[in-house]
Amino acid sequence: MKFLFVVTGSYVNMYASAPLATAVRNAGHEVILATTNEPMMDAAREMGIPAISMMSETIRSFLPADPSDDEERDTGHGLARMAVQGLESLLEITAGWRPDVVVGSAVSYMAGLLATRLGVPYVRYVEYLRIPLAGIDSGAEEGLLPELRRMGLTGLPEPAMYIDVCPPSLRRTPAPPAQQRMRFLPKTPQRALEPWMFTRPKGRRRVLITSGTHFRMLTPDAMRHLVDQLVLTGAEVLIAAPKKTAEELGDQLGDVRIGWLPLDVVIPTCDLVVHHCGATTGMTMMSAGVPQLIVPAPNPHNRAIAEAVSGFGAAIVMLPEELAKEENPAEAIAAGCREILADPRYTERAQALGNEMAALPAPAEVVRELETLVG
Incomplete structure (x- = not known):
């Protein structure tokens, strides 16, 4: 046929x-x-x-x-x-x-x-x-x-x-x-794999940050503050970014893995993902059963996806216009990350959603x- x-x-x-x-x-x-x-x-x-x-x-x-x-x-x-x-x-x-x-x-x-x-x-x-x-x-x-x-x-x-x-x-x-x-089923651009991409770090949480190709959630200074706060919790931090962004931020963020990552491989090894809720990104997170902190890009579709996931109990949503009112937006995001990592209910709901999709x-x-x- x-x-x-x-x-x-x-x-x-x-x-x-x-x-x-x-x-x-x-x-x-x-x-x-x-x-x-x-x-x-x-x-x-x-x-x-x-x-x-x-x-x-x-x-x-x-x-x-x-x-x-x-x-x-x-x-x-x-x-x-x-x-x-x-x-x-x-x-x-x-x-x-x-x-x-x-x-x-x-x-x-x-x-x-x-x-x-x-x-x-x-x-x-x-x-x-x-x-x-x-x-x-x-x-x-x-x-x-x-x-x-x-x-x-x-x-x-x-x-x-x-x-x-x-x-x-x-x-x-x-x-x-x-x-x-x-x-x-997630289908994303690939690169040559390294063992750390598909294995969890021993004795540490892993947090992935991605703001997509066209929408950047944080300024370089704010990103550095967020990374520092996550590292203080003992987490390993990965940043999925296109080459240009990786070159801009790479030298400023210390011991952080940053670059173009095969998300379908890396995400299942994570304990939390911070992202902008692009359609493919959001669906990939859900299918992996990983809790999320979402700063949705300013369009109705991204926000609708974010509301659906947070309404299920698998995410916290922080709107860009609300973060703009904060004295330190990166600290607000970091506080949300700490809440998710400390409360197992977010992981439980995320895994329930992933299991539903897998069925x-x-x-x-x-x-x-x-x-x-x-x-």
């Missing part, structure tokens, strides 16, 4: 889609992954998945530069414009390679349009939790209304299967029809369900 994966967003969406696409290939099927911009091709090559870039513009060029108060609806309108343009590219791609199934990431609306045009099953893959789909779907449906009418549809195409990696305990809306739960069907099991969609 032939499976076309359509992934909209950034490289993190590519990483989230990779486990399922890889499982489909490992089951003996043909896979092509269509991305919405050229930079995502690097991530596809890293994952070893055959891929094609179908658009020259990046996703940001389709989103409103100055969104209104109804940001989700505006985002949906932008994604609708992307879907119309992307559909033409997808039709050219599939003219000579007709898929049996089209799998689209959560906001890849062109995937549903393509599957409808081709008359093949459409699968919607929601790769993270708490994506505000209701508002985005509404805006996309408005923007796509002329195209939908031409296809004889009154609304967005309904998926034959709705794959969702959200842990049941964190779901805030009723399960949609045709839902198929799936276990989230969901693995991608290989979901592939068998996908195969049934084609008679």
Whole structure:
């Protein structure tokens, strides 16, 4: 069988889609992954998945530069414009390679349009939790209304299967029809491993700090203070950072391991992670069953994920605007870290969440369900 994966967003969406696409290939099927911009091709090559870039513009060029108060609806309108343009590219791609199934990431609306045009099953893959789909779907449906009418549809195409990696305990809306739960498997960039990466330090706690590639939680001085406070507790400190940040901070932080780390390998060895709650980062922490201190990046999705995890009892959340009011923001974060390390309930709740995610069907099991969609 032939499976076309359509992934909209950034490289993190590519990483989230990779486990399922890889499982489909490992089951003996043909896979092509269509991305919405050229930079995502690097991530596809890293994952070893055959891929094609179908658009020259990046996703940001389709989103409103100055969104209104109804940001989700505006985002949906932008994604609708992307879907119309992307559909033409997808039709050219599939003219000579007709898929049996089209799998689209959560906001890849062109995937549903393509599957409808081709008359093949459409699968919607929601790769993270708490994506505000209701508002985005509404805006996309408005923007796509002329195209939908031409296809004889009154609304967005309904998926034959709705794959969702959200842990049941964190779901805030009723399960949609045709839902198929799936276990989230972390897929992150790798580097040559060293034994310390996959083994716990003897007699010490381990704390990982990561602020992502695009959002830095703390200034260098504040980071140094936080590290010093964590070291005073007896913890070993790791900092996951891109090369440029590692070079800026490396000489200032003393005996700290800093650099690009394979998070899926390192996180299970940690007792606490301090992070910004990017979608991939947050899901990786949850799947590893590690408690978290979250300083969420200033966007609704990151905050929604942070609220879900803290509401479950597996994290403490500190909002950037609240930290800005503190005389010493780094000390406030350090105090939160000490609380988590001293109270075993955070670890217990984090492990309960990780166990819940581990019990969901693995991608290989979901592939068998996908195969049934084609008679």
